[in-house]
Amino acid sequence: MSAPRILKPGDTIGILGGGQLARMIALAAAPLGLKAHIYAPEAGSPAFDVASAHTQAAYDDLDALSAFATSVDVVTYEFENVPVDTATFLSAIVPVHPGARALGITQDRLDEKTFVSRLGIETAPFAEVNDDAGLEAALAEIGRPAVLKTRRFGYDGKGQVIIREGDDAAAAFKAIGRHPAILEGFVPFEREVSVVAARSEDGRFKAYEVTENEHRHHILYRSTVPADVTPAVEAVSAEIARRIGEALGYVGVFAVEMFLVVEDGAQGVIVNEIAPRVHNSGHWTLDGAVTSQFEQHVRAIAGWPLGAVERLGRVEMTNLIGNEADSWHEILAEPGAHLHLYGKAEARPGRKMGHVTRIFEP
Amino acid sequence: MSAPRILKPGDTIGILGGGQLARMIALAAAPLGLKAHIYAPEAGSPAFDVASAHTQAAYDDLDALSAFATSVDVVTYEFENVPVDTATFLSAIVPVHPGARALGITQDRLDEKTFVSRLGIETAPFAEVNDDAGLEAALAEIGRPAVLKTRRFGYDGKGQVIIREGDDAAAAFKAIGRHPAILEGFVPFEREVSVVAARSEDGRFKAYEVTENEHRHHILYRSTVPADVTPAVEAVSAEIARRIGEALGYVGVFAVEMFLVVEDGAQGVIVNEIAPRVHNSGHWTLDGAVTSQFEQHVRAIAGWPLGAVERLGRVEMTNLIGNEADSWHEILAEPGAHLHLYGKAEARPGRKMGHVTRIFEP
Structure with a gap:
């Protein structure tokens, strides 16, 4: 493990994975003066188009990984299924955030649930x-x-x-x-909610407001903020995220997916899953918060101050799945709608092609 | 001249020039699903880092220009000193927006002033x-x-x-x-103001609110919106921009720089210059308006609907010139300040290295 490193403008962020999350991290890094180097096995990965460099190679190609690690100043990833061996190999050369421990625990549902419940946080x-x-x-x-x-x-x-x-x-x-x-x-939950939060190496922590998530066919369909939850749920959700981040020694943005349950008329939350990365349920922050989750992630892994997480209005984020992205022209014509397409060539069913954010007066 | 073309996601925008304006256009094109191909003579141009392709070649390299033109779906530029011959050559292969006419007139201060005053718009x-x-x-x-x-x-x-x-x-x-x-x-002006506006090929037009600009050593130092101008000046400024855009058959974003004069207690404006491109005095729109001038430019040259131009608060944009960009860490620590660095390697005196936007409650 290398020593903590504080990046400076002109430095390069290495990102494992070349999908939309890597793409949006790279797009957020640029205005901060940082370059992005994408590492992904798939030809034509969407993130390649917005990065200063890319390596197309397998996650177990040690020569390619080694060259990648020496060409960047920090490594992060866009998905939790990066092999732990890959992260461990890289972290001998360059800081990897979030670290191999967060990756290892969240890759295994049993380890993850065990970890969360040992913190005294309720799970199913x-x-x-x-x-x-x-x-x-x-x-x-x-x-x-x-x-x-x-x-x-x-x-x-x-x-x-x-x-x-x-x-x-x-x-x-x-x-x-x-x-x-x-x-x-089976948890008889009312609704699904999540909290997206960031932690930096020195323990600074910021959580966005709780997001309410509607799934269709097991895929996120729509997120809305603010969620229809009590102030107590807002507070406890942020506290859950803070404790999880702390216990993982986490650096970067992560999401905690939760079930909202109602018992005796009182709302509570049960943790379902931790995502050690920027998260679809945080996409609303791109247009709806002072600092987007992507910029926040870059700030955290760069060792920089975290940005303000205030919300700019009532926000609704809708995914564009498969051919739903064909409606791009109507979305462009809608005043105030923010279109985000991921640059994917082929709109397969179930594939996330983009999303649209709508901001309403608070 | 090719026929009007409406772009679709997956298409590529060609940009002449590789500086910060090209970079911010490319960054705005990506979320709309468009690729960017940068054409610039200088090695290591800042825009290369965020584009899917770049050509490093001279503006009179016809082979390179020809290959560039056939690889993109529309061409635009980030600076008004693109040789008219270059624009004319390209426009035989692919649409060029704004067109050679706007470029020709605005490259020549005498032609420009003559053009404006023939429209019945006051100049010095x-x-x-x-x-x-x-x-x-x-x-x-x-x-x-x-x-x-x-x-x-x-x-x-x-x-x-x-x-x-x-x-x-x-x-x-x-x-x-x-x-x-x-x-x-010599115009005894009170203050300098500008209006940034967009026009699309079918004549749709949108202007941002008038921006007040403070220069130091002939370089823009700070822009504030709203400007301290009367509703009449707001209206006449937008109308001036509309008429100029119309008369030029303009497609894209442009800026009209004006002097604010006060005669007999009443404010008026005198046109100083037209910039046929996105403009430094419109950088505040990146964080301070529903649609940024960069996205607006992309929408206009793509033949897409123009976006909403509403302002999100009282906005202040300050350029970071030369070593002023060394304050990046303090800016990052300032709640709500939005840092934009241009990825330039060397901070020469007078060089625009970045800018910072601050949004205040209206």
């Missing part, structure tokens, strides 16, 4: 599942309905199956490939 | 100067003090000299290289 009830017998035991403990998820490499609803009363548990386990798994109790 | 009194005798005649007509300016290639106070009572006129002419010149009457 959960149990480890490694085989059919273990699944039966877990179901006996947690009850039905429950959600069986692979421990690793799940996103946007992939790698998970609901086990309801009467369902064949063994078939469910087979459906997720009999991979090491976690069984989670 | 002016006369053509080609030799010493012509200068004497012009001085007799216009009086002293007066400003002698080269007709072409002047900017930031370069290529001009004031002739006061008792000054040697011939020496002044020699000081500007005895180039074809224009003598302009």
